[in-house]
Amino acid sequence: xxxxxxxxxxxxxxxxxxxxxxxxxxxxxxxxxxxxxxxxxxxxxxxxxxxxxxxxxxxxxxxxxxxxxxxxxxxxxxxxxxxxxxxxxxxxxxxxxxxxxxxxxxxxxxxxxxxxxxxxxxxxxxxxxxxxxxxxxxxxxxxxxxxxxxxxxxxxxxxxxxxxxxxxxxxxxxxxxxxxxxxxxxxxxxxxxxxxxxxxxxxxxxxxxxxxxxxxxxxxxxxxxxxxxxxxxxxxxxxxxxxxxxxxxxxxxxxxxxxxxxxxxxxxxxxxxxxxxxxxx
Amino acid sequence: xxxxxxxxxxxxxxxxxxxxxxxxxxxxxxxxxxxxxxxxxxxxxxxxxxxxxxxxxxxxxxxxxxxxxxxxxxxxxxxxxxxxxxxxxxxxxxxxxxxxxxxxxxxxxxxxxxxxxxxxxxxxxxxxxxxxxxxxxxxxxxxxxxxxxxxxxxxxxxxxxxxxxxxxxxxxxxxxxxxxxxxxxxxxxxxxxxxxxxxxxxxxxxxxxxxxxxxxxxxxxxxxxxxxxxxxxxxxxxxxxx
Numbered sequence: 001x002x003x004x005x006x007x008x009x010x011x012x013x014x015x016x017x018x019x020x021x022x023x024x025x026x027x028x029x030x031x032x033x034x035x036x037x038x039x040x041x042x043x044x045x046x047x048x049x050x051x052x053x054x055x056x057x058x059x060x061x062x063x064x065x066x067x068x069x070x071x072x073x074x075x076x077x078x079x080x081x082x083x084x085x086x087x088x089x090x091x092x093x094x095x096x097x098x099x100x101x102x103x104x105x106x107x108x109x110x111x112x113x114x115x116x117x118x119x120x121x122x123x124x125x126x127x128x129x130x131x132x133x134x135x136x137x138x139x140x141x142x143x144x145x146x147x148x149x150x151x152x153x154x155x156x157x158x159x160x161x162x163x164x165x166x167x168x169x170x171x172x173x174x175x176x177x178x179x180x181x182x183x184x185x186x187x188x189x190x191x192x193x194x195x196x197x198x199x200x201x202x203x204x205x206x207x208x209x210x211x212x213x214x215x216x217x218x219x220x221x222x223x224x225x226x227x228x229x230x231x232x233x234x235x236x237x238x239x240x241x242x243x244x245x246x247x248x249x250x251x252x253x254x255x256x257x258x259x260x261x262x263x264x265x266x267x268x269x270x271x272x273x274x275x276x277x278x279x280x281x
Numbered sequence: 282x283x284x285x286x287x288x289x290x291x292x293x294x295x296x297x298x299x300x301x302x303x304x305x306x307x308x309x310x311x312x313x314x315x316x317x318x319x320x321x322x323x324x325x326x327x328x329x330x331x332x333x334x335x336x337x338x339x340x341x342x343x344x345x346x347x348x349x350x351x352x353x354x355x356x357x358x359x360x361x362x363x364x365x366x367x368x369x370x371x372x373x374x375x376x377x378x379x380x381x382x383x384x385x386x387x388x389x390x391x392x393x394x395x396x397x398x399x400x401x402x403x404x405x406x407x408x409x410x411x412x413x414x415x416x417x418x419x420x421x422x423x424x425x426x427x428x429x430x431x432x433x434x435x436x437x438x439x440x441x442x443x444x445x446x447x448x449x450x451x452x453x454x455x456x457x458x459x460x461x462x463x464x465x466x467x468x469x470x471x472x473x474x475x476x477x478x479x480x481x482x483x484x485x486x487x488x489x490x491x492x493x494x495x496x497x498x499x500x501x502x503x504x505x506x507x508x509x510x511x512x513x514x515x516x517x518x519x520x521x522x523x
Contacts, residue, residue, distance in 0.1 A: 203463040
């Protein structure tokens, strides 16, 4: 966990103008979290900021774990990190075929920080990549040997009224909770139509609380009693098809949260770089 | 004919045997007196139950459908709230270690200690005056130093933060997965909420240290609200938030 990630951060929507229209390619993967340290001047008037831009054709996939972090032991021969990566590749193919641009936080066993070869990627780095993409949906992929079917979770944070000018890194998802809940409901309905067993709930799994996009944790469990059935290609394909199909309709429904106007007392936020670096949640 | 020196040796041995017998009897009596003295003192552990069994609610998790359902148990609990919270969690984890449990966890001690801290956290202490005692016997807090500008506030007077220090042996053997880890935490939160309503928030430590996750997934760094985590309670709270 980086100190950067723990600092209170500014909302990342101060995107370059080019990102305000849906680009054909996502923003370049960053080497640090999207949100940058607080450095705000006092607002000249309490006008409501512009809406947060969303790239409706961009989906972020985060295959959890990787490298020395194997995740859970699914069976004698299967570990979680391999299952999540396989499902992510399958999803990427299906989403790309449907016109999406897919941003993945890792494409190999060991995740690495972009532009910083050899550096291990933290969970905050993954959130930074996702936040830079301004995606229509962010899916954190997990796998487990317990239970069966698909487990779907959104963040346990309570919904906030809107996205403030300065967003706490650890609760950045709060403004997106209504959208995440809506996506979870529609995804659950899609799984139900597909005949896949589903458990939908809330969970606190890092880095979902730091994501500034409609975000869900999708945990793949075995299809039956045999834990190795989680590797079944037909089963994974059914799950991926269901998710990809639902995201096609979701891209036209996603709405950014309202942005809250900066309070007049924001003059106190004349942060210096050292202030921002030393900020604690 | 027995010689004189042989008779002297014989009687010396007899005297030694009798002397040792007397010494043995005396030491035995002293040992009995020490044991009796220990038995007379109150040497029971602090968290041993001293009251009759009472009905408590355990929020039990089910891996099959991801649900949490309340279940009543008759359990003798200690009076001290800290020990009471620890005993509740120990009984909860013991239920999961039973054969056929719907949320199987490894047997053994899970909790090293539970600390109940009055809210708000910084620069406050409990007010021991009788006028500060609220309904239910909970005591209000008063500032004793320059207060934190943004402290964790209590929702009700007497609200407390429970800091649960888990054993690393339990955490290291805990099954890994979002669902199974979340159910364990929600089960603990719900059980504390149902039986110790003054607990408003919960934090977890492992062997006294902060740890990122329970078994690779569920966040252990955040502060959890102690709320009704049963399926019906969660649905109701979601309905309110939406």
